[in-house]
Amino acid sequence: MHYSKISPDIYFTIRVYVCTSTSSAIISSLPFTLSMLQCTCATVCSFEHMFLTSYVQLDVQSVLIATRQRKEIFHLKWMEYFLVDSINCMHKLQYWDAEKIIKFVAVTGYKNEPVLDEESKPLVNFTSALHYAARLRLSSIIPDLFIIYNRYDVNYIDQVGLSHFHIACEVSGCYIIVERFLKHKQDPNFRVHSTGDSALHLAAYRGDQKLVKLLLENGADPNLANNDGETPLHVICNRYEDYELTQLFFRYSREMKQTVQIDAPDTLGNTPLHIAVDSRHHKVANLLMRKGADPRLANFKGMTPLHLCCKRKGDIDMLKMLLQVSAEEKRPLQIDARDQKGDTPLQYALAQGCSRQMIRELLKNRADPNVANFEGWTPLHIICKKYRDYNFAKVFLEINSEFNRIVQIDARDKLNRTPLQWAVARFLPDPRRRRLTRRHKGGIATSRSPLLYTCCYTCAKGEKNQWRNNVIVGPAREVLAYIYAVYLLYIYREACIELERQRGSKKLVRALPKDAIIQACGSHLDTIAFIYPSVTGFLRTASKFSLEKPREIRAYP
Incomplete structure (x- = not known):
């Protein structure tokens, strides 16, 4: 994307700076004169490839002298075009060559000066080269761009609401820059319009403990939600398991006398505990429950953290932790809680083919083996409908016998079908058929049984x-x-x-x-x-x- 043709003066200045410490042979080999320099930045960048490779050998003092001599040449309009085009043309050049352009402009001492309005106030609604670099995830050049855009009292904002302050919080290595913005009275709760993320959200995404502490000390709201209803605590719980950051988040908030809403729901009704359990973050989930998170709350689909735990196949450690901590904190789990479809955690565990230990743990804590969902399916219906494994049905019946639970073998769903009918309809092996007919009232179905149908x-x-x-x-x-x-x-x-x-x-x-x-x-x-x-x-x-x-x-x- 090319915004305008580059100024011949700027091209000449850059040419002189690059060639300051190079040999006269290179200078004499220039293929065209200044009258032929009406070309775009992309053309300049591609043509200057041979000169930019010698940037690391530049005499910085000579460059600064040349900069002071030609300070009047660097106009905001043309230099902004040059920086933006250099960033957007990185896919056409070698990455390191384009990065050298940014570093070169930064080392020359060029500084951006904001445009003033009629009242001599800087215009902040401006899309700068920093915004383009942030969109393209070019984090390596952002610190150099902050050398150019060093006015921390002016927080440029693009059309989606992303500001320089947000970019500094989003990119690692910019702690001092964030600190300078805050010293210039930057609001730490200012949000990106398109996503609703605050600076604390962006710091939590990266897991930067030092920056999270800095923002909280300067008045950042720990309960501010983005457009998805996620608070910074949601973001922390959704990352890789960062127990230390979660612990520090509660401690810093307490030191600033701010109460964290630990059960705040997002737009889907998920609390931070839902997120931690669904992400299998055992230590974080344990900490949340110790801090008062309610494990009985359901999201908009009616799913509690226990549903999400059983939905994750084989996470027996998470299940034991939820049951143990809830008992210690005297907040017993609703073991037979139903979601929107009427499914219980036991039915989720059976549907996912969880281990024998997980089924036993649920039944040990008084899970009902005969509860039916809104389709009329009992846990035994789910086994016979979903699996072809005789051992799975055998294990389920044996565990119930171990806890003296009576399983309703002849329970019927809304289609008036028993588990035996589903077993045959799913072409299950004969040993399983014999197992299920062991307690069938009529024995093997007769010719008048719906089994034949x-x-x-x-x-x-x-x-x-x-x-x-x-x-x-x-x-x-x-x-x-x-x-x-x-x-x-x-x-x-x-x-x-x-x-x-x-x-x-x-x-x-x-x-x-x-x-x-x-x-x-x-x-x-x-x-x-x-x-x-x-x-x-x-x-x-x-x-x-x-x-x-x-x-x-x-x-x-």
Whole structure:
């Protein structure tokens, strides 16, 4: 981005400064005269590459003498264009070459002078080269730019509200500059308009303990929230685990007699404790609870810190810490707290496949193994619906037996399905099916059980293609194939019963004739034979029959 053509005087001055300590051979090799110098800064920078490499050998005293002799040449307008273009053209040049330009201007003694208004007051609404460097994250040249922009009573602000004071707080190595701004009565609570971040937020992002202390001593508000509702304490808890900074933040605030709102929520309802637990910062979360943070508060999704802990797979240390500290501080956790979907921490732990120790710890602290969410899913529903691991169901039942908890095996969800139905619908291995049917009231489901509808509904949804691709293997493949074949016979039998009822007959069909069985299974013979050939051994003669697929399968939910 080029703002204007560079002044020939400035180009000549820079040329003389660069060539002050170089040989006369370089000076005599200039390819064009001053009348040809109407070009942009980018062109100048690219052409001056060969001269800038010798910057480190400059005679600084000669440069300063030349600067005093040509002080009238350095106008604010043209030098600002030159600095900004040098920063924006860093992607076109080698980085270190562009950095040398900034260092060169700084060492010449050039200082920025603000433009005054009609009342002789400096205009602060100005986008300087410092703002461009901050946007491009060029932290290495910012200290040199502060040598140029050394008016600490003038805090330039760009169009998004970022000021020089904010930049000094955001970049490391600028502690003295921040101190000078504060000595010139700079408001420490002045915020960036676009983000709402204060200087304390920016210092907390970097974890600068010394700067945080300086800002708090000069009146920075520790409870000021940005546009996301985050206080500086939210920012500290969201960083890598910085226990020392968190501890110092509370101590400095207490020394300045400022009370930290430890349970302040952000725009999502998350408190600093939510952030610390979700980030797995154990020491910080422990400190927050010792300082009075309430572990029972929920965010806008209804999730407490315990929900977030169980959502993080396998964080048993965080769970034990929350339970222990809450008991010591006499603020017991709501172990069965529900979120917006009605899920409890135990259901989150099971859904994430947490360890046996974590499940035992929750049940040990009286977590309810039968509580259902708003879909009607109990913890056992979640296990059977999500996993294909027999051992996971076994562990859950064994832990409940250990604590003398009765698990409702036949609990039904909103679709009126039991954990057993979900287990078969998810093609779980046979050992798990036996485990879940151990206490089933009716034993193995009969032909009239909704379990058959569940299996056949799954088949009708295209699982036959998975069978053909050998995805379903072993006992589950045989069991489901058998249930599918029996279901076809079952629905045909029901059709015969309905037909007899319509005819007014009181005699119900107790057995199906062989021809009727063949006719009912004729259209599905190929599928059944492929899945489980022994089931269709007596149906080999049925290939000549063709019957539309029963409507009951398509109509099932």
